[in-house]
Amino acid sequence: MTNVTEETESNTCTVTLSDTNYKEAQAMRIYTPSEGEAPDLNTYKDRFGTIAVDDLSVEVRIADARLRFGHLDLLVTPVAGSGQRWVEQHRVQIA
Secondary structure (H helix, E strand, O other): OEEEEEEOOOOEEEEEEOHHHHHHHHHOOOOOHHHOOOOOHHHOOOOEEEEEEOOEEEEEEEEEEEEEOOEEEEEEEEOOOOOOEEEEHHHEEEO
């Protein structure tokens, strides 16, 4: 179990998360302009990973990356097959 404390000017909130939920929460990080620590989107391009689609695990290539309302999205294409889709970064297990 992991305790996570978030402080603002007016409130302090502590939440206890299981290790799995903590990792998911970290992966779903929201980037804000005031933090000045937006990821370098070029580091994701042309890398490989896998995503879960129903009961399947699909190997994908990351074609592009973007920040959408503070969330990191990746444009993935299957290694075998066709098509492309924007998915949130936490859904891709990057190799």
